[in-house]
Amino acid sequence: MSGPALVELQGLSKRFVKSLDLAGKLASKLGSSIREETVYALDGVDMTVAKGEVVGLVGESGCGKSTLGRIVAGILKPSDGRILYDGRDVSSLTPAEAKAVALKVQMIFQDPFASLNPRMRVRDIVGEAPLVHGLVSRGEFESYLDDVLARCGLDASYKRRFPHQFSGGQRQRIGIARALAVKPDFIVCDEAVAALDVSIQAQILNLFIKLREDLGLTYLFISHDLGVVEHISDRVYIMYLGRIVETASTEDMFAAPNHPYTRALLREVPRLETRHSDFLPIEGEIPSPLDPPRGCHFHPRCPHAMQRCREEAPRLREVAAGRLSACHLNDGI
Amino acid sequence: MTALADHGADHGAEQGVGQADSPLRRFLADFFESRVATVAFAALLGIVFIALFAPWISPTNPYDLATVDILDNRLPPGSEGFTGMTFWLGTDGAGRDILSAIFYGLRTSLSVGVMSGLIAMVMGSSIGLVAAYFGGRTDTLIMRIVDVQLSFPAILVALVLLALLGKGVDKIIVALVAVQWAYYARTVRASALVERRKEYVEAATCLALDHRRILFRHVLPNCLPPLIVVVTVQTAHAISLEATLSFLGIGLPVTEPSLGLLIANGFEYMLSQKYWISIFPGVALLITIVTINLVGDQLRDVLNPRLQR
Ligand SMILES: Nc1ncnc2c1ncn2[C@@H]1O[C@H](COP(=O)(O)OP(=O)(O)OP(=O)(O)O)[C@@H](O)[C@H]1O
Ligand code: SF4
C-alpha cells in the first residue's frame, strides 16, 4: 500500500432479504416450510484502497464481488458497516457533499449492451450528467464532450449515434467515457472486459492503464480472470462467500499464496501464460450464500480443515508486512 | 500493443453496422412494410381528419335547428330533400342528414376516447413507474388495487360510476379513465421492472441523477413500445365502451351525440326497414375500431422487443 487511503470499507455487510408475499406468509403460518430467505452477500468486509492504486478483487461466482462494487459505487446501501471516502464517513455527509462524493466514484459495468440506454444518443449518454450537475457550461459542452470521447478513443462524429450502432469494445469505451465525464477519482470496474473478445480485452485494459497514468485514477478491479488481475493490479483481495480471506501485493500473492483457498485458486495457473486463465474448478461445491457453513466458510472444501475451523470463523490478521490472511493455520501450531 | 494503435482496428469492424439510422426511421420502415397496416393507417388518418374538421366539411350542421327540416325525416339514402340537397346516407327521424351526423358523432366519439385514453395513460403509467421503481410496499399496495380494479368488468364499473356521477362529457371521461388506468399501470410496471434491473439504470444512479430524471428520461422511454400498443388498443376499447354506454342511454347527453347515441336513435326504426339510420353510424364505429386495432396490431409486431435487436 502506498499513499493515504482514498476509500476504506469497515465491516461492510449486505443481506438481501427475500420477504414472503401474502400467500407465502399464509402458507408458512399453516406450517409450510416456506421461510423468508436471507442471502448473506457480504459479511464484515474490510478493505482499503490507497490513492492511485489498482486493487484487484477475485473470487468465485456469487461470492459478492459485484455487490461490493455496487456498494462502493453508491448504487446499493450496505446493511451494516461504514464507507470512508478520503477519511470521511459517506453516511455523515451533507446532501451536497454526498453528491460530490457520489460523482467521484464511478463504475464500469460488465455488459456493454445493458449498460448503455438504448434510446439515448452517445452525446446524451456521456454528456447528460456533467450538464445536469453543472460540471461544464453549455458553451464549452461540445468541446468538453469531444475531449472526453477522444480520451477514450472515440471519434467526435459518434456523438449523434445510438448504442446499437457500435460493437462491444466501442460500447465499453462509451461506458468509460460516461464515467470519466463527471471527473471521477475512483473507478470500480466490475468484470469490465469479461464480455469482450480476447483481442478487444487487451485494448480496453490498455485504455484503463493509460487513463490511470493520465488522470491519476484509482481502480477497484473486479475480475475472475487471474491473468487480467495479475496484469493490472498492484494489490489483490481474495473473496470467498462474502468474506475477504486474503490480501497481499500482487507479486506476493501470486508468488506465495497463504490461504488454502487462494492456493487452490492459483494452483497450476500456467505461470508464463497466465493471461485469460480462469480458475480451475476447486473440488467441492460452492456452499449456498443462503445458508453459509458455520466457522470458516471454506471448511467443507479445505484439505486442512480441523475441528476448530468448523466452529470458529478465522479473523483476517497480518501474517507478514502488508499481508493479511484469515486462516487458523496461521495461528502457529 | 499501444492504446492508440488498436483503436483503428476496433473502429474498422463496425463501420458497416449502421449509417446513423435512428430508431424512429427503422420503426417507420418496419411499420409500413405491411400493406394492411398502411391502408389502416391511411384510413385512420382520414377518420381523424373528419373528426377534427367535422364542422367545416359536413354537408350540413345537423344540430342547427334552423337548417334541419322535420319534413325531410326518414328519407332513404340518396334521396333529394325539401331544399333540393341530396342526403347520400339518408336522414333520421328528425330530418337530420345522417352523413353529417356521423361526422359530428365521430368527432365526439374520438375526442372522448382519445381524451380518456391520454389521461388514463399519464395517470396509469406514472403509477406503474412508481410501483416498479420503488418496489416493496408501494408496489404491493398499488398492484393490489390494480388487480381488484381489473377483476371487475369494465362496463360494470363504468355503469356504477355514471349512475353516481350523472351524464356529461366530463363524467364519461372520468368513468373511462377509472376503468382504463389500471391497464396502463400494469403494462408500464411490467416493462419498468425489467428495465430498472438493467445496468444503464444503475449507471444513472451512479451518476447521481435524481429519481424523477431516471424514471421519466431513462426508464420510461424504454417502456414506450408496449405502452404505445396499449394506448391504441385501449383507445379503441374506450370508444366502443362509450358507444355502449351511450347506446344504453347513460353516456353522453343528447346535445352531444356520439356514434353510440346515433345507433340508439335509429334502433327503433330498424324493424320498419329504415335500416340506414342505425346501420351507417354502426359501420362508421366499426371501421374506426377496426382500423385502430389494425394499427395497434402492427405496432405490437414492430415494437415487440423480443423480435427486435
Ligand atoms: N438484488 C439482489 N437480491 C437478492 N440477492 C442478490 C441480489 N444481488 C445479488 N444477490 C445475491 O448475492 C450473492 C452475491 O452476488 P454478486 O452478484 O455480488 O456475486 P458476484 O461475486 O459478483 O458473482 P459473479 O461472479 O457471478 O458476478 C449471490 O448469491 C446473489 O444471488
Ligand atoms: S481456517 Fe481451517 S478450513 Fe478455513 S481455510 Fe484455514 S484451515 Fe481451511
Ligand SMILES: [Mg+2]
Ligand atoms: Mg458479478
